[in-house]
Amino acid sequence: MGLSQCIRTLQHLPSHKQGEMRSIPGNQLEMSDLSTAEKKQSAALMRINHTGEVCAQALYLGQSLTARSNDLREKFSQSAKEESDHLYWCEQRIHDLGGRTSYLNPLWFTGSLFIGTVAGLIGDKWSLGFLAQTEKQVGAHLSKHLQALPEKDLQSRNIVFIMKQEEAMHEKMAMENGAAILPQSMTWGMQLLAKVMTSVTYYV
Numbered sequence: 001m002g003l004s005q006c007i008r009t010l011q012h013l014p015s016h017k018q019g020e021m022r023s024i025p026g027n028q029l030e031m032s033d034l035s036t037a038e039k040k041q042s043a044a045l046m047r048i049n050h051t052g053e054v055c056a057q058a059l060y061l062g063q064s065l066t067a068r069s070n071d072l073r074e075k076f077s078q079s080a081k082e083e084s085d086h087l088y089w090c091e092q093r094i095h096d097l098g099g100r101t102s103y104l105n106p107l108w109f110t111g112s113l114f115i116g117t118v119a120g121l122i123g124d125k126w127s128l129g130f131l132a133q134t135e136k137q138v139g140a141h142l143s144k145h146l147q148a149l150p151e152k153d154l155q156s157r158n159i160v161f162i163m164k165q166e167e168a169m170h171e172k173m174a175m176e177n178g179a180a181i182l183p184q185s186m187t188w189g190m191q192l193l194a195k196v197m198t199s200v201t202y203y204v
Contacts, residue, residue: 024089026158034097038150043099044202045145046156049163050090051102051201052138055112056083059134062116063127072124072177079170086166089159096155102201129180133187135171137194139164 034042060080067073094101102108119130142164149156182190 021088022085024092024155024159025162026155029154029158031096032150032152032154034150034152038153039097039099042149042153042156043094043097045149046090046094046097046159047099047102048198048201049142049145049160050087050094051105051108051197052141053083053087053090054102054105054109055197056080056134056138057087058109058112059116059119059131062113062118063120063131066117066120067127068124072128075173075177079173082166082170086159086163089163093156093159103204104200108197108201125178125180126182128174128177129182132171132174132179133182133190135167135174137191138167139171141194141198142167 057080060076060083064073064076064080067076091101115130116127119127142160145160146157146164149160
């Protein structure tokens with residue numbers, strides 16, 4: 001990953017070629033008949049998920065650039081490809097719902113790139129620990145979205161379900177490769193930052 005990936009992410013484009021993109025989960029289903037209020041709710045939640053994937057791309061980029069191990073760098077790159085699929089899925093669903101992505105994505109991307117770079121500079125085990133905790137919190141957040149999304153919105157629910165499964169795989173990868181357990185104060189700080197991001201992105 002490099003500067004070109006940064007640019008593609010900021011433009012909300014996939015980080016690998018269109019032919020390599022995986023099919024959007026639930027895309028084969030008949031379009032859900034949602035009310036205006038339901039579309040608005042789904043679009044806002046998927047906007048949050050899209051921004052989360054923008055942040056994930058930046059985190060993986062920063063961690064990949066500063067990883068000591070080539071093997072670990074390759075694992076970060078593979079996970080980033082899956083996150084790039086998530087980014088594409090969320091954006092397409094937002095468009096289908098008549099919504100928009102967050103105006104603040106460049107800000108979230110820049111901040112996440114800084115955090116990922118710092119985590120990587122501290123050391124691989126701490127970088128992995130940060131990744132594991134991030135994915136754990138993302139999984140909990142996606143579980144809440146599965147409850148909050150309209151029952152009829154099968155397309156969005158399918159996307160979020162697959163994303164949740166793959167975030168759990170990324171957490172497992174980090175733990176299996178020696179992730180450090182983060183101090184509780186850092187975990188709380190990450191939760192607070194995530195709360196600010198999701199609350200703001202729901203509207204902006």
